[in-house]
Every structure is written in C-alpha cells, then in structure tokens.
Amino acid sequence: MKSIKKTVTTNYNPEWIKQEFLTYGPDFKAAREERRKKFNRCFSCNKPFVDGDVMALAGFGRHGNKVLCQSCAFDLKSDGDKE
DSSP states (O other): OOOOOOOOOOOOOOSEEEEEEEEOSHHHHHHHTTSSOOOOBOTTTOOBOOTTOEEEEEEOGGGOEEEEOHHHHHHHHHHHHHO
C-alpha cells in the first residue's frame, strides 16, 4: 500500500529573549531529570549543552518557552534589531 508523506514547516518568532537565563550544570540536570523535556540542547541548532554553558531563554508565544545557546540567542536578537 502506498503512503502519503507531508512535511510541515513552522516559523518560530520570539516575543522576548533573556540572554543570560541560567548556567547549565548538575543542579539544572537534576531538576529536569523527571521531566519530559530535559532542555539539554539548544532549540535552534540542537547543540547539546555542557556543564558551565550559559543558556538563554526565549518565549515563542503559543509554542512556549525554549532554551537557546548564546550564539543562537544573539543571532535571533540581532535579526530583530535590523527590522
């Protein structure tokens, strides 16, 4: 039997960005251990966080809050400044 394949593209536009949200480390990992979403990777580039990385937090409206690496947060902020 044949199948149908559909790909959906979603644009995430940040409403706000907190550049220096939290430092990733053992305390954060322990707090997120039981949760479904671990927040252990950048939402944008999917790079895993290592202990000592400073995470950024961005609000994407109905899509919720997402953690970002500093590089992706800076890129999103600077793109918004150009408009």
